[in-house]
Amino acid sequence: MSSRVFGHIDGYREGHLFADRRELSAAGVHRPNQAGISGSGKDGADSIVLSGGYEDDTDDGDIVIYTGHGGRDQNTGQQVSDQLLTRGNQALAISCLEGYPVRVIRGSRLPSQFRPAFGYRYDGLYRVEHFWREQGRSGFTVWRFRLVKIEKTFSSGGSNVKDDSLTQAARVETMIQRIIRDTALGRQVKQMYEYHCQICEIRLEGAPGPYAEAAHIKPVGTPHNGPDILGNLLCLCPNHHVLLDYGGIAFDDDFTVLGGPGILSVRDDHPVRQEFVRYHRVHWWKGI
Ligand SMILES: [Zn+2]
Numbered sequence: 001m002s003s004r005v006f007g008h009i010d011g012y013r014e015g016h017l018f019a020d021r022r023e024l025s026a027a028g029v030h031r032p033n034q035a036g037i038s039g040s041g042k043d044g045a046d047s048i049v050l051s052g053g054y055e056d057d058t059d060d061g062d063i064v065i066y067t068g069h070g071g072r073d074q075n076t077g078q079q080v081s082d083q084l085l086t087r088g089n090q091a092l093a094i095s096c097l098e099g100y101p102v103r104v105i106r107g108s109r110l111p112s113q114f115r116p117a118f119g120y121r122y123d124g125l126y127r128v129e130h131f132w133r134e135q136g137r138s139g140f141t142v143w144r145f146r147l148v149k150i151e152k153t154f155s156s157g158g159s160n161v162k163d164d165s166l167t168q169a170a171r172v173e174t175m176i177q178r179i180i181r182d183t184a185l186g187r188q189v190k191q192m193y194e195y196h197c198q199i200c201e202i203r204l205e206g207a208p209g210p211y212a213e214a215a216h217i218k219p220v221g222t223p224h225n226g227p228d229i230l231g232n233l234l235c236l237c238p239n240h241h242v243l244l245d246y247g248g249i250a251f252d253d254d255f256t257v258l259g260g261p262g263i264l265s266v267r268d269d270h271p272v273r274q275e276f277v278r279y280h281r282v283h284w285w286k287g288i
Contacts, residue, residue, distance in 0.1 A: 059110065
């Protein structure tokens with residue numbers, strides 16, 4: 001199998017139009033002729049085609065909520081069983097964890113103001129910000145992915161940037177976003193616990209002082225729209241922050257740590273809200 005290319009494909013700038021899937025495949029911009037996700041559970045996903053397969057998908061241009069594949073009847077297109085975090089879905093999840101850029105292609109049948117007038121259009125690089133499970137309109141589980149454009153506007157000559165630096169750009173942006181979110185409330189929750197992780201109690205101390213991360217239980221931003229309030233924030237070490245974000249741990253209603261040690265340590269003056277804990281468990285916990 002030829003090696004998978006992450007990032008722009010030489011010779012194809014953002015905005016390039018393709019007549020059909022065959023042309024798109026021959027160019028290497030999106031290899032599979034039918035599948036919406038190009039990738040494997042081992043390598044990650046390098047491209048997706050948005051063509052309106054799922055009614056739950058939303059397209060706001062720079063932010064796309066994309067539903068994974070699987071569990072649909074081939075003839076009717078109806079969801080008839082749960083989607084699994086395997087194949088293309090797992091590929092997108094790996095791209096999220098590794099920070100790989102994903103090429104996004106829009107098809108003319110997409111029910112969105114951003115669709116091309118005909119054929120397929122390469123719309124540049126997105127990163128998978130996060131992913132979660134939810135109950136689709138059919139009642140079956142679907143996996144959803146929040147994709148955010150790396151270069152915010154259609155640039156005129158952005159395609160000659162090297163793939164490596166684009167991957168790095170995605171990482172830098174992720175870091176900047178974390179820093180911006182580290183608001184006064186974030187500092188407050190860290191100070192409440194004197195920078196001890198609420199799960200493992202570790203306190204990391206660097207040369208300038210202690211380090212911990214303020215973690216939202218229900219993510220802020222669409223479509224979750226978790227609030228930036230103390231009741232939705234935890235003071236965690238980086239390891240437990242990552243495990244929380246990717247469903248490696250969750251909390252029971254009594255704050256028992258699922259997938260981890262003991263019970264979440266919660267101070268009396270820290271009103272952690274069970275609705276956020278439940279929301280997280282339902283959408284992320286790997287044990288469901
Ligand atoms: Zn910890």
